[in-house]
Amino acid sequence: xxxxxxxxxxxxxxxxxxxxxxxxxxxxxxxxxxxxxxxxxxxxxxxxxxxxxxxxxxxxxxxxxxxxxxxxxxxxxxxxxxxxxxxxxxxxxxxxxxxxxxxxxxxxxxxxxxxxxxxxxxxxxxxxxxxxxxxxxxxxxxxxxxxxxxxxxxxxxxxxxxxxxxxxxxxxxxxxxxxxxxxxxxxxxxxxxxxxxxxxxxxxxxxxxxxxxxxxxxxxxxxxxxxxxxxxxxxxxxxxxxxxxxxxxxxxxxxxxxxxxxxxxxxxx
Amino acid sequence: xxxxxxxxxxxxxxxxxxxxxxxxxxxxxxxxxxxxxxxxxxxxxxxxxxxxxxxxxxxxxxxxxxxxxxxxxxxxxxxxxxxxxxxxxxxxxxxxxxxxxxxxxxxxxxxxxxxxxxxxxxxxxxxxxxxxxxxxxxxxxxxxxxxxxxxxxxxxxxxxxxxxxxxxxxxxxxxxxxxxxxxxxxxxxxxxxxxxxxxxxxxxxxxxxxxxxxxxxxxxxxxxxxxxxxxxxxxxxxxxxxxxxxx
Numbered sequence: 210x211x212x213x214x215x216x217x218x219x220x221x222x223x224x225x226x227x228x229x230x231x232x233x234x235x236x237x238x239x240x241x242x243x244x245x246x247x248x249x250x251x252x253x254x255x256x257x258x259x260x261x262x263x264x265x266x267x268x269x270x271x272x273x274x275x276x277x278x279x280x281x282x283x284x285x286x287x288x289x290x291x292x293x294x295x296x297x298x299x300x301x302x303x304x305x306x307x308x309x310x311x312x313x314x315x316x317x318x319x320x321x322x323x324x325x326x327x328x329x330x331x332x333x334x335x336x337x338x339x340x341x342x343x344x345x346x347x348x349x350x351x352x353x354x355x356x357x358x359x360x361x362x363x364x365x366x367x368x369x370x371x372x373x374x375x376x377x378x379x380x381x382x383x384x385x386x387x388x389x390x391x392x393x394x395x396x397x398x399x400x401x402x403x404x405x406x407x408x409x410x411x412x413x414x415x416x417x418x419x420x421x422x423x424x425x426x427x428x429x430x431x432x433x434x435x436x437x438x439x440x441x442x443x444x445x446x447x448x449x450x451x452x453x454x455x456x457x458x459x460x461x462x463x464x465x466x467x468x469x470x471x472x473x474x475x476x477x478x
Numbered sequence: 479x480x481x482x483x484x485x486x487x488x489x490x491x492x493x494x495x496x497x498x499x500x501x502x503x504x505x506x507x508x509x510x511x512x513x514x515x516x517x518x519x520x521x522x523x524x525x526x527x528x529x530x531x532x533x534x535x536x537x538x539x540x541x542x543x544x545x546x547x548x549x550x551x552x553x554x555x556x557x558x559x560x561x562x563x564x565x566x567x568x569x570x571x572x573x574x575x576x577x578x579x580x581x582x583x584x585x586x587x588x589x590x591x592x593x594x595x596x597x598x599x600x601x602x603x604x605x606x607x608x609x610x611x612x613x614x615x616x617x618x619x620x621x622x623x624x625x626x627x628x629x630x631x632x633x634x635x636x637x638x639x640x641x642x643x644x645x646x647x648x649x650x651x652x653x654x655x656x657x658x659x660x661x662x663x664x665x666x667x668x669x670x671x672x673x674x675x676x677x678x679x680x681x682x683x684x685x686x687x688x689x690x691x692x693x694x695x696x697x698x699x700x701x702x703x704x705x706x707x708x709x710x711x712x713x714x715x716x717x718x719x720x721x722x723x724x725x
Contacts, residue, residue: 229542308658309704310697311665314676318693321680325689416559423669430561447566451558458557 248445256436263429264453266346267418270428271457274350275411278357283396285358286365300362307359312417316352320424324348349421357414364410368403369395401472408465412458429453493691496682504682504692511678512699515664518595518674519703523660525600527653530607535637537612548608555605561666567598568670591672599663603656610652614645647718654711661703675699 225234253260288300307315327333327342341347372395380390419430433446484491497505533552536544555563571594576586618641626636668677679696683689 227542230546233543233546305705306697306701309701311662311676311700313665313668314679314693314696314700317676317680317683318689318697321683322689322693325687412557416557419559419561430559443569444566447562447569451554451562451566454559454562455554455557 244448249442250445252436252440252442252446253449256432259427259432259435260429263427263432266426267415267428267430268457270346270350270353270421270426271411271415271418274353274357275414277350277354278414279361279407281354281358282361282365285362286367286369286399287391289362289366290369304359304362304366307356308363312352312356313420313423315356316349316420316424319352320345320348345421345425349424349426353414353417353421356417357410360410360413361407364403364406365399368399368406371402372398397472404465404469404472408462408469411461411465415454415457415461493688496686496688496691497695504678504686507678507682508675508692508695508699511673511675511696512703514592514672515661515674515676516703518592518599518664518667519657519660521592521596522599522603522663523657525596526603526607526656526660529600529604530611533604533608534611534615537608538615552605552608555602556609560599560602560663561669563602564598564666564670567601568594571597591667595664595667595672595674599660599667602663603660606656606659607653610649610656611645614649614652615641617648618644643718647715650711650715650718654708654715657707657711658704661700661707 225231285300285304288296289304292300333339333342376394376398377390380394385393418428421428422431422434425431430450433450436446437443495503497503497508533548537548540548572589575589579586622640622644623636626640631639664674665676667674668680671677673681675696679692683692686692
């Protein structure tokens with residue numbers, strides 16, 4: 210390798226330029242070329258607009274449900290780690306129920322259950338929210354957010370508990386109020402400890418989003434299913450779909466890597 | 479007692495009748511679905527353990543090509559939604575099997591839902607089990623394995639007598655997590671039309687319009703499965719940790 214190469218590039222070159230890896234890369238390129246030439250892709254231009262809308266819907270459902278879910282997870286974790294019993298017990302029960310039942314069941318309970326309950330109340334039908342409640346995505350967002358909150362509540366409980374007690378005592382002896390301790394000391398350190406887990410959990414949440422297609426939300430998975438039904442082409446849309454999800458998973462992993470680097474500034478490992 | 483409850487809360491009687499085990503009620507269907515879910519979960523978990531054991535040993539002791547291929551397998555399976563893997567493996571699996579049968583001169587067969595479900599979820603579980611078992615095997619102290627070698631034990635005997643029992647307590651928390659994922663992932667087979675608990679529940683709920691009754695009952699069944707198995711795993715873990723210093 211020439212010594213003028215930049216170190217990151219050189220590291221990649223050292224990893225890839227090994228005989229068996231070169232053969233594997235060649236095989237992979239061969240498979241991709243074969244797939245591009247001999248499989249059927251003529252449907253792509255016709256469905257590309259729909260696919261882009263689908264990807265966008267998947268991404269905002271993921272982002273919003275992670276945000277809402279995490280906002281709920283912080284009090285859930287705090288209640289379990291340090292709360293009084295009348296708060297800790299319901300928080301633990303919520304996390305157990307969410308983690309102990311399949312998301313598909315929760316989704317269908319919320320969509321079919323609440324969806325059949327709401328129209329019975331005239332004041333809901335006359336409210337301003339009704340145009341939204343007649344669509345499917347609010348139920349999808351609610352189910353995904355609650356599910357994320359249940360799993361992350363458990364993660365945050367562990368993270369809050371793992372912050373050394375001396376830190377909190379030191380903050381108290383400096384005269385900080387309980388809210389200031391939470392905001393300045395407890396939450397940042399718990400977050401920093403939870404970040405690697407949260408990255409993995411966000412990928413898991415992404416893998417759960419295609420379930421919303423079963424309640425008529427047109428995400429990218431639903432678009433691929435429609436291609437399959439319209440054209441009777443089975444493998445090509447599924448393979449492209451798998452590739453799209455792999456790219457999204459890669460982007461999530463990268464984003465959390467950057468976040469971790471940002472949060473670990475000034476910390477000696 | 480029940481009559482008094484029914485008079486106070488009439489909806490309860492309707493719900494109980496819906497859930498009764500005799501034909502007008504749908505309780506029998508729900509229990510049959512739960513039994514199917516449990517069978518698939520157990521099968522997939524065991525298949526995943528077998529794949530995971532070989533995968534972990536391959537990742538740790540295999541040649542460079544085997545290691546890279548296993549890395550591709552675990553990365554892809556963990557990055558693509560289970561639902562899509564189930565569809566791809568289900569279609570590709572039946573296709574390949576039938577092509578092979580046709581090539582050998584047999585008639586194509588319809589693959590049973592239970593077998594397909596076990597195979598597909600087993601491949602997914604195998605990727606996660608590979609990582610769990612690899613981590614556990616790696617944390618067995620090297621000296622123990624070297625001591626076994628020094629006593630003249632072969633690779634198989636070393637694994638059976640030393641590595642396996644020493645890594646089991648370390649692997650159990652991860653494996654119990656995997657078992658919970660297996661029970662919940664069986665619900666995904668509802669989407670490919672296999673009548674396990676979630677699909678049976680949806681059919682019962684759709685037919686009677688009593689959505690809350692059936693979905694809550696199914697939720698209770700799933701919760702029962704996960705809570706009981708949590709206890710069982712806790713007991714196994716305590717048993718295998720006997721004589722070890724608490725971490």
